[in-house]
Amino acid sequence: MRAIWSVTVRQLLRGKVSTGFSFLSVLLSAVLLSAVLLGGDSLVYTLNVKYYSMFALAALAAVKLLLCILLAGTALMIRGGFWLSLERRTRALGQLASVGATPAQLRASVLLEAALLGVVAIPLGMLFAMLGLQVGFWAMNQTPGIQTITAGQGIRLAVQADRLAAAALWCAFALLLAAWGPARRAARLSPIQAMRPQLQGVPKHREKCAPASAVRLLAKRGRQRAPGRHRVMSLGLAMSAALILMTFTFNQALIRNYDVSHAPFDYRIYMWSEQNAQYPGEVLQQLAGAVPGKRGTAMELADRFCGVREERMLNTLQIVLEDEDFESWYGQTLTGEQGIVPVVWAKAASDLSPEEFGEQTLLWKFDGPQITVTGASDVSLPNGIRQKGAEDDRFTLVLVTSRSAFEASGISFGPNEFCSYAVYWDTDDGRTITRAVEPILAQSGLRYEIQDYTPTGETALRGNGVHILLTVFCGGFTAVVLLTSAANILSTVSSGMLQRRRELSLLLSAGMSRRQLARMLALECLGYSRRGVLWGIPAGFVLTWLLADKMLGIPLLSSLSPAALLTPVVCVGAVSALALLVSLRMLRRFSILEGLAQRD
Numbered sequence: 077m078r079a080i081w082s083v084t085v086r087q088l089l090r091g092k093v094s095t096g097f098s099f100l101s102v103l104l105s106a107v108l109l110s111a112v113l114l115g116g117d118s119l120v121y122t123l124n125v126k127y128y129s130m131f132a133l134a135a136l137a138a139v140k141l142l143l144c145i146l147l148a149g150t151a152l153m154i155r156g157g158f159w160l161s162l163e164r165r166t167r168a169l170g171q172l173a174s175v176g177a178t179p180a181q182l183r184a185s186v187l188l189e190a191a192l193l194g195v196v197a198i199p200l201g202m203l204f205a206m207l208g209l210q211v212g213f214w215a216m217n218q219t220p221g222i223q224t225i226t227a228g229q230g231i232r233l234a235v236q237a238d239r240l241a242a243a244a245l246w247c248a249f250a251l252l253l254a255a256w257g258p259a260r261r262a263a264r265l266s267p268i269q270a271m272r273p274q275l276q277g278v279p280k281h282r283e284k285c286a287p288a289s290a291v292r293l294l295a296k297r298g299r300q301r302a303p304g305r306h307r308v309m310s311l312g313l314a315m316s317a318a319l320i321l322m323t324f325t326f327n328q329a330l331i332r333n334y335d336v337s338h339a340p341f342d343y344r345i346y347m348w349s350e351q352n353a354q355y356p357g358e359v360l361q362q363l364a365g366a367v368p369g370k371r372g373t374a375m376e377l378a379d380r381f382c383g384v385r386e387e388r389m390l391n392t393l394q395i396v397l398e399d400e401d402f403e404s405w406y407g408q409t410l411t412g413e414q415g416i417v418p419v420v421w422a423k424a425a426s427d428l429s430p431e432e433f434g435e436q437t438l439l440w441k442f443d444g445p446q447i448t449v450t451g452a453s454d455v456s457l458p459n460g461i462r463q464k465g466a467e468d469d470r471f472t473l474v475l476v477t478s479r480s481a482f483e484a485s486g487i488s489f490g491p492n493e494f495c496s497y498a499v500y501w502d503t504d505d506g507r508t509i510t511r512a513v514e515p516i517l518a519q520s521g522l523r524y525e526i527q528d529y530t531p532t533g534e535t536a537l538r539g540n541g542v543h544i545l546l547t548v549f550c551g552g553f554t555a556v557v558l559l560t561s562a563a564n565i566l567s568t569v570s571s572g573m574l575q576r577r578r579e580l581s582l583l584l585s586a587g588m589s590r591r592q593l594a595r596m597l598a599l600e601c602l603g604y605s606r607r608g609v610l611w612g613i614p615a616g617f618v619l620t621w622l623l624a625d626k627m628l629g630i631p632l633l634s635s636l637s638p639a640a641l642l643t644p645v646v647c648v649g650a651v652s653a654l655a656l657l658v659s660l661r662m663l664r665r666f667s668i669l670e671g672l673a674q675r676d
Contacts, residue, residue, distance in 0.1 A: 106201025313608025
């Protein structure tokens with residue numbers, strides 16, 4: 077076993093470039109896993125997310141699934157470093173096998189290499205993750221949105237011994253997954269295969285057709301002779317593309333669900349009381365006139381959902397406006413009579429006509445009064461009353477009547493019915509209105525809720541904070557995934573170029589120009605980047621479907637966007653282009669004599 081230790085440590089020290097890239101891949105994997113785990117714990121601890129809503133609980137469950145997916149993804153991305161280490165050490169392992177090393181000892185050599193890298197990289201990666209989270213939280217805490225959702229305390233990094241141990245175990249498990257496949261392959265190596273590495277790259281079957289161009293043919297033969305190397309690069313890029321697509325669409329799904337939960341109006345005060353209580357007309361008028369020069373619109377309303385059509389709710393909204401507001405909107409008064417409630421169809425706020433809804437949707441039919449649609453208006457309701465938002469998911473019919481016509485009908489309600497009232501304002505700053513109406517509301521005796529969706533309101537600030545959190549999470553996650561993928565690809569490319577020095581030297585000595593070699597390398601690069609996109613995008617769709625559609629109940633298609641689809645393609649292309657630049661740089665420094673003198 078001492079010989080295994082000696083050979084493993086010597087190979088790590090000799091493989092300067094490949095060892096450095098492998099160490100960087102393990103380090104970035106530890107940073108990514110630790111940041112997700114410790115950052116998620118910090119958010120849960122700071123925001124008490126567990127007590128927010130069922131959606132928050134579903135989001136937490138989705139994040140746990142995301143962590144499991146991330147574990148497999150990072151393991152796959154850093155696996156390439158161990159495959160290359162195995163290729164580089166194949167001859168040394170064959171020599172050990174020929175002098176009596178057992179398969180268990182050969183497997184232990186690869187696992188020992190992973191352990192030596194992990195002992196240094198995992199604690200360092202956890203430290204970098206905590207430093208990065210601390211800096212990120214400090215920057216986010218400077219924004220009003222984050223201060224709003226944390227009640228002025230800011231997001232604090234929660235570091236506990238058990239969570240640090242859990243993060244270390246997750247990182248170690250990812251490292252074990254990455255090294256286990258190469259370790260098993262090392263245990264199955266026979267001495268003759270190890271001493272003659274070219275026997276491992278024999279194509280398994282003949283190609284039906286070969287490219288006409290010699291450069292294309294050589295690029296294809298290069299992929300066939302070293303299928304493991306190209307498969308590792310393709311799988312690493314595919315996992316990067318899948319994780320990036322999943323992150324962007326998951327982020328978009330959470331933001332969309334948060335945004336559509338907001339009402340489409342800017343500002344209103346919503347009040348309710350038992351139906352047998354007296355109509356609070358005086359209170360409503362005081363509220364409507366509380367801000368000099370900016371009068372609100374008071375109303376009584378009834379709202380009911382009645383079934384589903386085309387997967388959208390059918391909703392009737394029946395509004396009672398004060399006579400002055402109704403006449404200003406409709407242009408004339410309404411005349412009511414006993415037993416009949418005349419209403420006006422508000423076309424601008426409705427998706428359907430009264431005829432399309434049908435009689436069963438009319439609400440005011442308790443003790444005799446009947447609804448009669450006496451007219452229609454294309455004018456928008458005052459102060460943005462119930463204006464539909466772009467993300468509204470329901471069909472709405474809005475019927476409006478005046479206070480005098482409503483009271484003349486003699487309508488009455490049952491003792492258990494409730495009556496709703498609202499005062500609307502069309503404003504960009506709800507703070508002034510809130511300060512003016514709070515004393516009136518405190519003395520009204522009504523239950524109420526101030527719904528301020530203006531840019532200065534708490535809801536908008538909270539939404540900005542949520543957007544910042546999700547955007548930082550998405551951007552940071554994507555950046556570390558790209559760094560991990562780039563480290564893996566650069567490690568693979570650098571080691572591959574060192575191992576192919578004799579092959580490239582023979583091609584140069586046979587008459588190929590360096591320009592043709594560069595074209596051959598570019599075609600190889602294009603091949604594994606194309607595979608990465610073709611494998612990664614469908615995998616990303618599956619992961620997104622699991623997270624958004626199945627766990628959060630948000631349809632997959634509504635979460636997708638052109639940016640989410642284009643970003644992984646661009647990222648994979650950027651990493652592949654970087655790998656090509658490294659290959660071309662090494663090719664320019666290539667010496668034919670040194671390459672021909674290289675030993676197998």
